[in-house]
Amino acid sequence: MQILYKHIPKKAVPLVEYLIIEHKINLKIVNQRHTKHGDFRTFPNGSTQITVNNNLNEHQFLLTLIHEVSHHVTHKKFGRVQPHGKEWKTVFQHLMLPFLQPEIYPQNVLPHLANYLKNPKASTDADVNLSLALRGGMAETGKSFIFELPKGSVFQFKSKLYKRGIKRRTRYECLNLANKRVYLFNQNVEVLLVE
Template sequence: MIEELSKYIPENSVTLVEEILVEHPLDIKIVRERATKHGDFKRSVHNKVQITINNNLNQYQFLLTLVHELAHFVTFEKNKRVKPHGIEWKRNFQHLMLPFLNPTIFPEDLLPLMANYLINPKASTGSDVNLTYALKRYDDNSGKSFIFELQHGSIFLFKNKTYKKGNIRRTRFECVEMKSKRTYLFNQNAEVETL
């Protein structure tokens, strides 16, 4: 398993990941991009567990997602039934992630943002706009932009539909779908294709 994972994570993190997987063996699948999530942790009725991670993530986002999902597994092993992103998961995620917060693994510009995120990690790294934006700089040029980067009134494509960016409402942007004229709310760091 570590041989396959080593293609997706920073070279200096491989040994640490291997140590976690020796202590907590489980099935990890690398899958095609999903628009709504970077990875997930699943358990069946018979308590079989599996982690899936998108194959299109840059090495730093991949590692962060892997450790996020491993924290779900560790939390499940220890506690069985708790809130998915409750205090038990947060503690396990922090504990697993701390050894990786190292300039030999993550670029120095990401380290303070990641340390800040780990103070009180959320269900998605996407909830931290600064961290998401910094991680995105390490992506291959995908032709996508964050919606907060677009000018007011910009036209963009999302899931094969065309939208016009409108006003911000607290943390989300009101965007009008051009064909139906219905208004939808977009998270400020939603990735869209500009037209």
């Protein structure tokens, strides 16, 4: 449990310890994965495992951990249901409620987090305002958010080059320069500006 102090806000540790013990959580902290922050798995022998990326800041880590614990609790309570369906949403909202306090989440994050929890999505990155607040409004060093780039900019994402196009409702059209196909990117995706 001591390792939790390195990954989540100190005031959240007793609540998280309780959840881990109460639900017999097998938690594994793993190296960064580019496609997800965490996951929940069940194995053929009936055991379960939650993994969370080690590169997340303490507020992202906590939210991701509770997201995954909610999958575990939903699985135990309801069996096989939609991964982010109404059962999971209800459990997630219930488990996150005790963490919605200024001793755990900063004042600039709390309103976005409360709004997100009204109807949580599969990924916190789907909520641009929450995602930016959790990151402190700053992209990783050396990178930029897509919304910060001028139209026509060339950027690198996962070793591929793209040209930023127009904004649709919430996403940007980006042309893959190799295959000439257009892809939609969330506005808060972090990319490396090339030109």
